[in-house]
Amino acid sequence: MEKETIFRIKEGDIEAFEQLYNEYIEYALRTAISITRNKPDASDAVQETFIRVYRNIIFFDEEKPFKPWFFRILVNECNRIMKRRPKVISIDKYLTNNSVYSKEDNYLFEEYEDLYDAIQGLKDINRVPIILKYLNGFTEKEIAEILDINVNTLKSRLFKGRERLKKALLKMKERRIRNG
Amino acid sequence: MDEKILDRKIKESLLMKTNDWIPLKKEIWNNIQSRIENSTGSAKVRIRRKNKRKHLFSSLGLMAAVFVIIFAVSTNAGRAAVAKIKDILLPEKNIVQDIEGDKEETKMNLKEGSGYVLYVDESNYQMVKHDGKDRIIPKIKLEPTLPEVYLEIQHVKGKPPMDMVPLIEYKLKSSFENVENYGTVEQPIKAISLHAHNELASHAPVVTYYIVDDNQGGSYVIEQHLFLEAAEGHGVRFYHMLKEFKVVNPQE
Numbered sequence A: 001m002e003k004e005t006i007f008r009i010k011e012g013d014i015e016a017f018e019q020l021y022n023e024y025i026e027y028a029l030r031t032a033i034s035i036t037r038n039k040p041d042a043s044d045a046v047q048e049t050f051i052r053v054y055r056n057i058i059f060f061d062e063e064k065p066f067k068p069w070f071f072r073i074l075v076n077e078c079n080r081i082m083k084r085r086p087k088v089i090s091i092d093k094y095l096t097n098n099s100v101y102s103k104e105d106n107y108l109f110e111e112y113e114d115l116y117d118a119i120q121g122l123k124d125i126n127r128v129p130i131i132l133k134y135l136n137g138f139t140e141k142e143i144a145e146i147l148d149i150n151v152n153t154l155k156s157r158l159f160k161g162r163e164r165l166k167k168a169l170l171k172m173k174e175r176r177i178r179n180g
Numbered sequence B: 001m002d003e004k005i006l007d008r009k010i011k012e013s014l015l016m017k018t019n020d021w022i023p024l025k026k027e028i029w030n031n032i033q034s035r036i037e038n039s040t041g042s043a044k045v046r047i048r049r050k051n052k053r054k055h056l057f058s059s060l061g062l063m064a065a066v067f068v069i070i071f072a073v074s075t076n077a078g079r080a081a082v083a084k085i086k087d088i089l090l091p092e093k094n095i096v097q098d099i100e101g102d103k104e105e106t107k108m109n110l111k112e113g114s115g116y117v118l119y120v121d122e123s124n125y126q127m128v129k130h131d132g133k134d135r136i137i138p139k140i141k142l143e144p145t146l147p148e149v150y151l152e153i154q155h156v157k158g159k160p161p162m163d164m165v166p167l168i169e170y171k172l173k174s175s176f177e178n179v180e181n182y183g184t185v186e187q188p189i190k191a192i193s194l195h196a197h198n199e200l201a202s203h204a205p206v207v208t209y210y211i212v213d214d215n216q217g218g219s220y221v222i223e224q225h226l227f228l229e230a231a232e233g234h235g236v237r238f239y240h241m242l243k244e245f246k247v248v249n250p251q252e
Helices: A002-010 A014-036 A039-059 A066-083 A091-097 A107-120 A124-136 A140-147 A151-178 B003-017 B019-040 B045-049 B059-073 B077-088 B161-173 B234-243
Strands: B092-099 B102-112 B116-120 B125-130 B133-138 B150-156 B178-185 B191-197 B205-213 B219-227
Touching: A002 A014, A002 A039, A014 A039, A014 A066, A014 A124, A014 B003, A014 B019, A039 A066, A039 B019, A066 A124, A066 A140, A066 B092, A107 A124, A107 A151, A107 B003, A124 A140, A124 A151, A124 B003, A140 A151, A151 B003, B003 B019, B092 B116, B092 B234, B102 B234, B116 B234, B133 B234, B150 B234, B161 B178, B161 B191, B161 B205, B161 B219, B219 B234
Parallel strands: none
Antiparallel strands: B092 B102, B102 B116, B125 B133, B133 B150, B150 B219, B178 B191, B191 B205, B205 B219
């Protein structure tokens, strides 16, 4: 199905490209919003990614899986856009500077907010693999290919990322309890 | 927290916090479509596409066909193809490489060679011409007592990789005691690879060849020349540069 779509795009069929767009846009945007941390940058990154895919698809080998190739371009675009901005603050500063949510908030919602904030407070080398793994369901091998790192390095970054998330969640929970 | 519960919650939190993607969908598509139309020089792609199957080529297909014709008849076909692929690849990108146990973020710049492109770490290397071949050499000169360090790329027309293998093997055997033919390798690039060294000493030269099919009946012969101690430094840097080596085929 995807092979056929890609073949048609290579032949200049814009309807096939729109079909591919509709198939990929949701997770492309979700991923870009998570990586860039804001919608305007995410929107730019996704737009540039699809343009690059359209112009570059003639060189794509249909025998290879398309999804990792697509997300590799997307992650590169997100990184390129993020480099234009000042660096984000570290998780410790993030936790210090961000007050907890009101106790009236729904507990589950609050927990998801905390977890998302904790993910966003991670260093990029831990954060981006976690986004790719949990949001897109990529295997470790696929993420390693997308990020151009070896699988062992990736495993270590995922592990450390999860450990830091656990610690951050614990801190947030303690702070909530302290604040009543 | 239980590991599986944490996994589920990470996924759910990412989904929940990115749910506002929907309003962007239409706007982004409109921008993309407009840019495609502008780049093809046609403002009527949207209208034409409904009838495109009645035509031999859509406007985009026609563009592609024009490119193919231009490439087929022009002596500058390879250069045009390289220019085209250069336009669509990122001019620079950052990679993280493991240099002697330390992670190092490196900026790589897109460079053009004879019928190919690759990313070069220009903070540490420069691309020069050497006997008509492209050679990537360290910017900092090594001590004269050390073996040379370079990555050399040569386009050999009319000789496919299988024809090049015995020639290179013969050449290597005249200088090295140990010559191995690794056969086809997938990393850092798909190629036939040959490896040669003498004794295993830190300053002993180590040569690796990658012979890449140019898809036009010829080959790209890539020679990585360094010494054993440099394998973890220059070797890793060359590896990452070669990973992005792309032959630009004018027929495409």
